[in-house]
Amino acid sequence: MSFIVEGNGEQQVELLLNELLGTSEFGSWIDGELVTGKGDDIELINPATGQTFLIYRDAGKDIVADAAAAAINAQKLWWSMTASVRGQLMWKCGMKIREAAESLARLECISAGKPIRDCRVEVAKVAEMFEYYAGWCDKIMGQVIPVPTTHLNYTRHEPYGVVTQITPWNAPIFTGGWQIAPAICAGNAVLLKPSELTPLSSTVLVKILEQAGIPRGLVNVINGLGHTTGTAAIANPATKKVVFVGSPQTGALIASAAAQRVIPCVLELGGKSANIIFPDADLDRAVVGAQAAVFSAAGQSCVSGARLLVHRNVYQEVVDRVASAASRLPVGLPWQEGTMVGPINNQKQFNHVHSLVSDSIAEGAIVAAGGKPSEIFGGENGYFYQPTVLANVKNNMRVAQEEIFGPVVSVISFDDEEEAVALANDSRFGLAGAVWTADVGRAHRMAAQVNAGTFWVNSYKAINVMSPFGGFGESGYGRSSGYEGLLEYTQTKSVWVETAKDSAIQFGYSIQ
Template sequence: MENNAAENLLAAFAHFFPNAKTIGSFVDGDLVEGTGELIQLYDAATGKPSLAYKDGGAAVVELAADAAQRAQKQWWALTHAARGRVMFEIARELRKDTESIARLESLGSGKPIRDCRGEVAKVAEMFEYYGGWADKFYGDVIPVPTSHLNYTRREPAGTVLQITPWNAPVFTCGWQVAPAISMGNAVLLKPSELTPFTSLVVGLLAEKAGAPKGLINVLAGLGQTVAQAAIAHKVVKKVVFVGSPATGVRIAEAAAKRVLPCVLELGGKSANIIFADADLKRAALTAQAAIFAGAGQSCVAGSRLLVQRSIYDEFVGMIATGAKKIRVGAPLDDATEVGPINNRTQYDHIMKMIASGVQAGATLAAGSAERSSGGYFVSPAVLSNVTNEMDVARTEIFGPVVAAIPFDTEEEALNIANDTEFGLAGAVWTNDVGRAHRVAGQVNAGTFWVNGYKTINVASPFGGYGLSGYGRSSGVEALYEYTQTKSVWVETASEPATTFGYL
């Protein structure tokens, strides 16, 4: 071990898995060590090697698929209300150990500890929300023009594969798992190989709360081995993916070979539109949170800042001044507001994008193009004098970098906002009620805020347009994603008419 990072991470993990000497997959109630190639992790705060563990490989998928199939039958056999009670108990288990889960999340992902505490609380809320839906989501009786009673049943898909990213491991785990099991499904969860830790804990706590062994199996390993084997497995009936568009395309192609439905939550290049009549102080504070919180590692980040030209210099100056005051530091420091970038590959991409923006003619009003001497730290960066044709305005940077673009009219703002392949989110700031609704109705995005940004709740549907994916991952709409409809016809006539056949 090069430093204490591995020891600290393993100690935090051992709080939940006391006998663990390394990381493995959580399958059928046990931690199963992988048999594949060694996956080396790095401490985001120092850039030095941390833990290493073995890829689960295809063999672990076979074990997990068998366990999931058995557990799903047990789970679906329970009453809907009984499943809901177990889900509320999962939430209680999460709340009881919030600090330990948050510490593990911070150590494993590089996220500030204060952000992690909030995300664990949100995951508990997800299980409560969908636990409440377990006995309230039902079919319909359809008034067909015959003598039949026709009704629909909402039935589970069976076993679903969920592939989650490294930027918000525990949050996306709960975001996907809770609605899936609420509707009676079992789960094969494949977190990013860079951040499997808290997802493993959610699987453990779910069983502690009363879920059947094997209902939630967490597969620790690489996409090209574990995820590929899982997509190809006959037990898997649906695939849910959160991540980059490029990877999403490959997953959709693999799923299509088995005619598997998918939910894809992909990237974004969201426009945060500021009109001159807005409350500029509040808009400036919120615009900073929209892009710099979480070190900008968010699919809905307000990465394109569209500002009306009459206030452009003033407003961009406010953002740049604020950016320089944001506290960048170690993940476990309670004072840290922006931690390091999760991994070296992403860090290199962000620094390359900043440099390319300056080279293309943008001005670096805040931040630095210089690389950090230790760890993957990026100071909040503001690029001004950006045009929407520049790469920094078209490519997802996924870091604390905002591209500020001027506009003159409402029509121009809408044209710029929609001149992108993405369509995940957006916002408008104005005191003109009519304009607010016009813009909200015309920007192509799955989530849109008026005089706000990044308010997300499990009760509200979330998903994208265009290259940002399809399907919805929260709200009641997620329950449709995790069920299939069966139409049942019951003849009620005492002497039903027959139109064909002989005796």
């Protein structure tokens, strides 16, 4: 199933927006309506062509205020519904997303520059998120605590009210659904601020949720720049919690701004994950896993296995096999069915990737595959980069310490298990990691010793909405997905009810 994108994609985006949004105009989605921003113009650029395909205006403080007011009102309505009704509506959200899946995937493909096959998978996962959390709506239960008094003491999990969620450009619809679903399951309303570079699919998603029966204004999409629209959302008194997915640098600023208001955060930040291969591993599977770990999504994944740690006994064999495979991966226009590696999302990130590769070569790394931009017919001005394998990398090199967020893997040698653990943990990040080995004991030792919020054994990138996800260290704090991710959107209230007919008088007070 293929589709044609003519010119810079403007015509196809216009058709998709008309189909999904009801108009080719674009702005913020506030209280069930499209609202034009009041700030500066923002250009959306097709990553595959380097050409502008849409211009919209930054939302700004006033629109954020309108969104917050709508969210407050809608949250009261939503929370007044029974948990069963909320669950039924969330299930319908999943159904509606599946009905629009192909169009959503195409919109994501053009605007984010992701291969169409990847976009179809991610849209399906968004539907799954709403279906999963639909089942949790009527199962968020407290506890009865056997306190040593005559009181009935029980707990309630209650929503914060309004939460602000800020999502990144690398997987806009996936991270949007990843956060919206548990937030509304717990009874909250949402101010969603997608990256200004990729706001289209998130905005369309929210309209689809409303078509499924979610109250207008429960989820509002404020489209604009971080330092204007994002800052205004965090500062708005309606916001009671902030959830951010993005870079550690921006995450630190957001956490500071939230702290000024004494409101909590969940931060899912960067990674520099170690993918570790021992000599006893099934090397056929490990080599395929190493590719999937870093080349899917053109490496633009927070859990990318950008550091490939390989035992010295099989180091050269693994380098040669991964490099050979990388040189054969189909790099191309994202809307072509055979494309496995699409473009980098934007010029700034493209320059960052190339800079890190160039620096690593100057420091002594050897290019085993790739190492330069790709020349793509029809995408001559796009941000394409060859799948790159760097050998002879030392863990103290910049390319091994900084998040690269591109299709580049640094292969580092080690001699024993102890050194592998030390190298894996020699990073300020701790988002994910993996080990490939036939030794069951070693697998569990590595899982216990590597500092990472997610760890795979003889696998990579197995992620599901049922399982908690988050990081250690500068990869952030708090959890998304699973039951733990749901509880991030609730506050625990302890209720004490005196049950004794003649209760004791506390603290010696007397009745007159």
